[in-house]
Amino acid sequence: MTAGRASRAAHALVAACAAAGVVLHYLVVLGHDGEVAVRSIRFLSYFTILTNMLVAVTAFGIALGLGRGRGRLAALAGRPSWRTAVTLDILVVALVYHLLLRDVTLPGAIGWTANALVHQLVPAAWTACWFAFPPHGAIDRAAPWRWLLYPLGFALWTLLHGAVGGWYPYPFMDAGRLGYPTALANMLGIGALFLGLGYGLRWVDGRLESRTG
Numbered sequence: 001m002t003a004g005r006a007s008r009a010a011h012a013l014v015a016a017c018a019a020a021g022v023v024l025h026y027l028v029v030l031g032h033d034g035e036v037a038v039r040s041i042r043f044l045s046y047f048t049i050l051t052n053m054l055v056a057v058t059a060f061g062i063a064l065g066l067g068r069g070r071g072r073l074a075a076l077a078g079r080p081s082w083r084t085a086v087t088l089d090i091l092v093v094a095l096v097y098h099l100l101l102r103d104v105t106l107p108g109a110i111g112w113t114a115n116a117l118v119h120q121l122v123p124a125a126w127t128a129c130w131f132a133f134p135p136h137g138a139i140d141r142a143a144p145w146r147w148l149l150y151p152l153g154f155a156l157w158t159l160l161h162g163a164v165g166g167w168y169p170y171p172f173m174d175a176g177r178l179g180y181p182t183a184l185a186n187m188l189g190i191g192a193l194f195l196g197l198g199y200g201l202r203w204v205d206g207r208l209e210s211r212t213g
């Protein structure tokens with residue numbers, strides 16, 4: 001099997017795992033009490049879910065491969081800066097879960113499987129693909145700052161949603177319970193994690209370019 005075919009096959013598997021994790025997680029959400037619309041909005045207000053969806057779409061784009069008119073998705077998904085940004089986001093999902101949220105679990109076998117997929121298997125599998133397959137390199141120094149736009153947008157949505165409905169997806173962002181100074185300080189700390197890890201991944205990506213170039 002050529003490197004290109006191996007990459008497409010591996011990314012197709014990652015896309016399937018990420019999609020499965022999101023779907024299973026949603027099935028658990030549907031089993032809770034309350035209006036489906038409200039539960040669905042809250043489901044889509046988790047950084048974990050949004051990022052696993054991002055992984056699924058990006059991995060699917062890479063699995064499509066370039067050529068034969070397969071379009072912009074494949075071209076965007078294969079860019080080193082985009083791949084590294086996705087790696088950053090899904091690694092933060094795993095790190096924050098294991099450091100701050102590992103006691104938060106979903107009920108039943110479906111919940112356990114969904115939790116393992118979105119917090120463990122998908123982050124590990126995507127990161128392994130990022131290490132193993134090109135392209136790498138040509139990421140400018142300002143890129144890690146641009147990569148903050150996604151988590152910043154999520155933080156703003158969380159604060160707005162919480163102010164209106166009183167619900168927050170993660171306890172460390174709960175301004176209603178913690179107060180805004182503490183919640184904002186926690187978000188700033190997570191932002192520093194994004195930035196520091198982003199520059200670390202940019203450096204690693206440059207080394208991977210040297211190895212495969």
